[in-house]
Amino acid sequence: xxxxxxxxxxxxxQRQRILELLRGTETHPTANWLYDKLRNEFPNLSMGNxxxxxxxxxEQGLIGRIDFGSTFDRFDAxxxxxxxxxxxxCGAIVDLELPVDDELNERVNNLTNLKALRHNIxxxxxxSKCEKKTE
Amino acid sequence: xxxxxxxxxxxxxQRQRILELLRGTETHPTANWLYDKLRNEFPNLSMGNxxxxxxxxxEQGLIGRIDFGSTFDRFDAxxxxxxxxxxxxCGAIVDLELPVDDELNERVNNLTNLKALRHNIxxxxxxSKCEKKTE
DNA sequence: GTTCATGCAAATCGTTTGCACAATG
DNA sequence: CATTGTGCAAACGATTTGCATGAAC
Numbered sequence: 001x002x003x004x005x006x007x008x009x010x011x012x013x014q015r016q017r018i019l020e021l022l023r024g025t026e027t028h029p030t031a032n033w034l035y036d037k038l039r040n041e042f043p044n045l046s047m048g049n050x051x052x053x054x055x056x057x058x059e060q061g062l063i064g065r066i067d068f069g070s071t072f073d074r075f076d077a078x079x080x081x082x083x084x085x086x087x088x089x090c091g092a093i094v095d096l097e098l099p100v101d102d103e104l105n106e107r108v109n110n111l112t113n114l115k116a117l118r119h120n121i122x123x124x125x126x127x128s129k130c131e132k133k134t135e
Numbered sequence: 136x137x138x139x140x141x142x143x144x145x146x147x148x149q150r151q152r153i154l155e156l157l158r159g160t161e162t163h164p165t166a167n168w169l170y171d172k173l174r175n176e177f178p179n180l181s182m183g184n185x186x187x188x189x190x191x192x193x194e195q196g197l198i199g200r201i202d203f204g205s206t207f208d209r210f211d212a213x214x215x216x217x218x219x220x221x222x223x224x225c226g227a228i229v230d231l232e233l234p235v236d237d238e239l240n241e242r243v244n245n246l247t248n249l250k251a252l253r254h255n256i257x258x259x260x261x262x263s264k265c266e267k268k269t270e
Numbered sequence: 271g272t273t274c275a276t277g278c279a280a281a282t283c284g285t286t287t288g289c290a291c292a293a294t295g
Numbered sequence: 296c297a298t299t300g301t302g303c304a305a306a307c308g309a310t311t312t313g314c315a316t317g318a319a320c
Contacts (some may be wrong), residue, residue, distance in 0.1 A: 008273085008274075009274080009275095010274055010275070010318080010319050010320070011229065011271085011318095011319070011320090012274085012275060012276085012318085012319085013318095014162060014275080014276080015275085016218060019212065022210055022211065022212035023212040026229075027227070027228070028209040028210065028211050028219075028228040028229070029205050029209065029210060030208065030209055030210075030309095031207070031208065031210075031309080032207075032309085033308080034138070034210075037293090042276095044276085044277060045276090045277080046276070046277045046278065046279095047309090047310085048276085048277075048278080048279090048310085048311075048312080049275075049276055049277070051309090051310060051311070052275080052311085052312095053275090054208075054210055054231060054274085057210075057319095058210075061214065062175050062212070062214075063210050063212050063214070064210070064211045064212075064213070064214055065208055065209075065210055065211075065230065066208070066209040066210070066211055066216070066219065072165050072166070072167075072283085072284055072285085073165065073166065073189075073200055073284080073285085074158065074163040074165055074200075074201040075157055075163065075164055075165075075166075075169075075189055075192075075199070075200055075201070076163050076198060076199045076200075076201055077157035077158040077197070077199075078194065078212070079152065079197075079198070079199055083150050084163075084201065085243065085247070085249050085251060087249075088252075092162065093162070093163040094161075094247075094249065095161070095200070096243060096246070096247070097246060097247075098242060098243060098246060099157040100244040102148075104256070104258075105258065105260075107233060108220065108231060108233060108258050108260075110230060111231070111233060111234075112220070112229075112231070112263070113266075114220050114222075114229065114258075114260060114262055114263060115260045115261045115262075115266060116259070116260040117223075117259060117260040117261070118258070118259050118260070119256055119257060119258040119259065120256070120257050120259075121239070121254055121255070121256045122255050123239075123240065123243050123249075123253070123254040124251065124252060124253050124254065124255075125240075125243075125249060125250045125251040125252040125253070125262040126249070126250045127249055127250075128249060130247040131248075131250060142297075143298085144299080144300095144316080145293085145294050145295070145298085145299055145300070146293095146294070146295085146300095147293085147294085147300055147301085149300080149301080150300085160313095161297085165284090166284080166285080167284085177301095179301085179302060179303090180301090180302080181301075181303065182284090182285080183285085183286075183287080183301085183302075184301055184302070186284090186285060186286070187286085187287095187300080187301085188300090207308085207309055207310085208309080208310085212292095214314045241296090258298080
């Protein structure tokens with residue numbers, strides 16, 4: 001699908017440091033956090049450049065963007081807790097009948113010193129409509 | 136915490152119709168989708184009003200906002216698939232050691248005619264630091 | 271010296287807000 | 296008539312983009 005085989009990327013101190021910072025922290029920084037950390041080293045650093053480099057690093061597969069889903073809010077009159085399926089082709093969101101498994105929270109609570117109260121699951125894949133179109 | 140016991144809301148045709156539309160669809164509309172559907176009935180409808188009403192309906196518990204997490208992107212040098220815990224107090228995001236359960240995808244695929252390839256889980260609750268502060 | 275990276279500012283996109291007027295109860 | 300809802304336009308915050316200059320190779 002996405003073929004940019006050419007490793008057309010040059011070396012850049014800024015990008016290098018962004019990657020190092022991300023590798024050196026357990027937290028999940030925002031672009032702004034990285035920007036603040038790097039202002040000292042690169043006094044003229046711009047947010048635009050931080051974003052550009054983050055996108056390049058994601059494209060290179062060196063980092064991940066924590067992907068909670070779409071960029072805009074979606075609303076739902078179905079109040080019961082339920083999981084969602086999101087089609088990677090057409091973006092459709094489907095409610096799932098899969099029973100909500102509250103034991104998962106317990107497993108987290110037993111494994112860590114966190115207190116998990118609830119959770120969401122999003123499944124990603126291809127919906128039946130898009131599956132047909134491709135075939 | 137949040138005490139606005141008074142049902143201080145009046146009746147509004149626009150809000151009523153937004154709720155009806157949400158109840159009448161299986162999709163998970165965006166504000167813009169609702170806006171488009173309602174332009175005919177309310178030629179002067181504004182996006183601002185759609186958003187205001189959606190927020191009110193969420194506050195009333197009549198609809199849900201599909202909540203994928205934070206408003207800004209977060210980045211992560213840990214590429215392996217893993218689940219996340221999000222602290223509802225301080226917003227911290229913690230990687231979980233909980234093994235990724237690919238059988239969940241199979242359960243979805245058996246239950247539906249979708250083809251789930253991967254999934255994310257986000258747990259929500261209180262992290263240990265915030266837990267201490269509250270106690 | 272061609273191409274990619276950068277800083278800067280302006281632009282974009284989804285969402286929120288301030289305000290004067292209209293609708294509700 | 297007191298208060299909430301509305302349209303409008305401006306404001307907002309996170310992210311992207313156009314452009315002239317600077318660094319990499």
